[in-house]
Amino acid sequence: MYQLLLTRKYLTSKVMPLLAMAAVTLSVATVLVTWSVMGGFLNTLLSSGRTLIGDVSIHWPNVGFPYYDDLIERLEADPQVAAAAPLIETFGVVALPDDQVHGVVVKGVDGPSYARVSGFDDSVWWRPIDEPLRKDRETREDPRLGGEGYHAGTDWNALLESGLTLSEPDGEAAVVPGIELSGWNFRRASGVYVPGAPAMSSRDGRTDYLNLFLPDGELTLHLMPLDSRGRGVETVTRTVPVANEFHSGIFEADSRTMFARLDLIQRMMKMDAAEKIVAPASPFVFDPASGELVQAQPEVVGVDPARVTTVLVRAAEGVPVESEAAIAAFRDRVADIYAEFAEAHQGEVPSSMSILVRSWRDQNRSMIAAVEKETGLVLFVFGLVCFTTVFLVLAIFWSMVSEKTKDIGILRSLGGSTAGIAALWLQYGAAVGTVGSGVGLIAAWLVVRNINEIHEWLGQNLGLVIWDPAVYYFFEIPSDMDWSKAATVVVAGVLTCLIGALIPAVRAGAMDPVRALRFE
């Protein structure tokens, strides 16, 4: 009881405990802010990496597999599956109007169904927006806001519609390249993209502005279908209109990927449905109607169904796909469905033994490993900070026990026991730790919540830009506090104080009461 009373009194009437509390507050706040911002940053990176790949993919490269409609139907009949979508993944060469040539990953997709398994909808960049990006609040230089300027007349709604369907308004198949592919979109410090419009002075002295807004133009796509042995057959070249551009948040993807409408890629790759024909025995046949010899027509003996290289699957709402174990279970379920499908189409589709079924984690292994390494690093620093705080608290409590020697003697003379005195100081340590950690938690929460404002202020007033949007590839610093992390750090803060208070507490308890009473 006297411990509670004295803890309260010591807390409110001394400077030393405030110092110890400040130490705990600072450590807790520092660790929490670092961990939250770092964690948010890595999570954003991870989820960007997931944007365009669905949860699980069924993949058979190059020649692909037919009857994918049946597979999708089977998949979508399963309650664990929300949606499935066909996709062709291949490599191509893109020639831009200014003679740039880039090797790209080409993904043939059907816009609406692909959007159901991925974040494609949200990644289509050129669209009308009402709210400027956070950092663009004052300048409002984002052309998508529909302000004045070079792109004032652009119909952003029509662009968005074209992007989502990968089609021109007249129905022609179109492509959606990554926003960094052309290099014409200038990324401002505010994170917004402004299409390039370089001035060229022509020979007669006039200044011409070149509109390098890719969605107004077209590009040339070269694909090289390979036969089942991997030999090139011929190069197929098409000039296709650009419907829009996409932004996933992963620079690699945004500079080296291009979406195209599925039927276009199927045709170019010769993976569309085709009639199976048998060449006639002789080149000319007798036509009874006219009584003349006419050219023989090939005989149609069947239809070769259309093929895709990949089917992407998205798990239903409530099916866990985050953890390694959960996504593995879902992947196995998808593999089972494929096995039934392969059974039904035996001999015509790859067997369930050889098909590649991969989860989003399987495809992002290296990035996940990096993220986990970073988290480990944060925890290591956390440990170091705790260690330092332990010694700080120890030093402060040691000197407080010395200062309070006489009180200890008095309490012993009143009948206080060794354990009781030690408990007083431990309790005091716990109180300092709890208050310090609590204040640290609140401080960290305020900082994390306002991290973007603080960052901006630092940038404007001190020229300190830690997260340059040109380097880090998103527009805002993620500002979410993970409450389980917060709990961990707060508990660690209290424990730190308790450990730091332990030795001084034992010393206080073991003090000789007579010497303590004589202490001047």
Add this chain to the structure above:
Amino acid sequence: MTETGPIISATNLHKTYKMGRVKVPVLRGLSVSARKGEWVAILGASGSGKSTLLHLLGGLDRPDRGHKDTAIHFEGKPLGKMSRHELDRYRATQVGFVFQFYHLLPELRVLENVTVGAMVRHGLTGFLGAKHKVNRRATELLDAFGLGHRLRHRPGELSGGERQRVAIARALINQPRLLLADEPTGNLDRKTGEAILDSLAALREKLALTVVMVTHDQHVADRADRVIRLADGVVAPEGVPGAENASP
């Protein structure tokens, strides 16, 4: 135990402090006792071992071992046989200490400085149960000392005499049988000291308290029923000049 038997008796007490390698003998075979309700004064020069004796009687310290028949008995029970825990209980329930320099806890208010003794004794749950009674007793004691209006003050705001009264109230909060007073007036002017001694006398009467008081001041010692002179670590023999027990 009969009514007249000693409530506390110490036999052949030795205490030697070690100052580095030098041994400083302070008590060398001292024997004292006090009957129930008696007020005993122990008179001795500064440094003669008076405080040391009180600490031994109060169970804060133990006498040297290795001497024949060394023992302290409280109501017939030997302190030497008590465990540390039992000694803690002994101090909490049977003994009240009063010190020359008051030894109040500076962060606590006057009332809290008194009740803290009961908190130590009862523990958390016990104190919450007895809180009402303890507060009433503390207020009564402080009222009797004329401090009823200063309950919420801090020790720093009181005069020396007032502080010593708070300290006496604290020593009495647990209704001990034995009050050990270490020069209770040593830090006060004569008039205030007299008043404190008056209070002590009244309380002893009212509570049937046994008081062992040490002092270096003959006038203070004269207030007691009996005076024991301490010299060279033992009780000085009767009849030494100046050691007569003058009647109050």
